Amino acid sequence: MYKCVAFTFAQQQIFYMKACDSRYSQCLYFASSALSRKVEKLATECWAPVGLSPSHGYLLMIAIEEPGVQPSFLVEQLQLTPSTITRLIEKLEEKKLVVRTTEGKITNVYPTPKGKDMLPALKACGQDFHERYAAQLGDRESSTLVSSICQMTDKLKV
Amino acid sequence: MYKCVAFTFAQQQIFYMKACDSRYSQCLYFASSALSRKVEKLATECWAPVGLSPSHGYLLMIAIEEPGVQPSFLVEQLQLTPSTITRLIEKLEEKKLVVRTTEGKITNVYPTPKGKDMLPALKACGQDFHERYAAQLGDRESSTLVSSICQMTDKLKV
DNA sequence: TCCCAATGTTTGTATGTACAAATGCGTAGC
């Protein structure tokens, strides 16, 4: 597929036909970030009903299902850095959805009653997200994609 | 694969075995963002020799190869939003690598001589990035991954 | 016993990206 492209060079408008499937979109850098931005957007939409971003939502779900969970565990589960996890917890604490207790060097995160009450709604958001992307990408295709992405992510030592 | 997990609940340390391959990493949200963060990191390393982030580097390459290129074209190529493209150009302008000229509602981006001189170094960074990820992921596997990611990105209407 | 290294968490700061609104220009219709 080709399309018309125009730009000016030395005061002259230049038109030419260009391959749509440009070389840049074929690079893993653009491919992976474009995908993740689109997915992020879809997820954000799905989590909007509970007024949380997807990361906050998932973190809260884990905290409800495993009361007393530690930041280090969340780091593994959500695949984010410790500082990001701290920031996420801070925000949930501001919203009175979790509380943090620190003894020695260990911190535990517990859901508040208000947080616990949200579990069904949170699950619904996660479900909705999964259904939406599976519907668009195809059931089999999307799960194949997810597993090959995971595999590749594991292989990448940065 | 299982591993030992511990947390405290009601003053008691709880230990239990947990599947490593947690349910959360199997979600497209975490999968795609984890991949893109790792890839971003690798790319950033590869582009460090020229002192630019990957996006800036690619944008400059396009500007060199297509002098007078317009922001709207860059939006398509780099799959970023117009405002982000403006910000990227601004930064390259600060570094005296490109100049912007505006006539009417159209803006053109031209490389400066200083910018043009960087072309070989820029290409080397791109090459290095590609080689590094292909070496780690496998030649065939990585290109398969890229094309299925692109395909899925296109399918996703957010 | 004391110090030092390792570990878990937090803080200060920076970056990349986006959305929404503003701007500035071109154009179609009356």
Add this chain to the structure above:
DNA sequence: GCTACGCATTTGTACATACAAACATTGGGA
């Protein structure tokens, strides 16, 4: 020729995330 709409770009602002350094705690070796 004026007006209203539409497009390309920029600006103000916000958010998610990360890195590096700081901090606090624990455990092991001289």
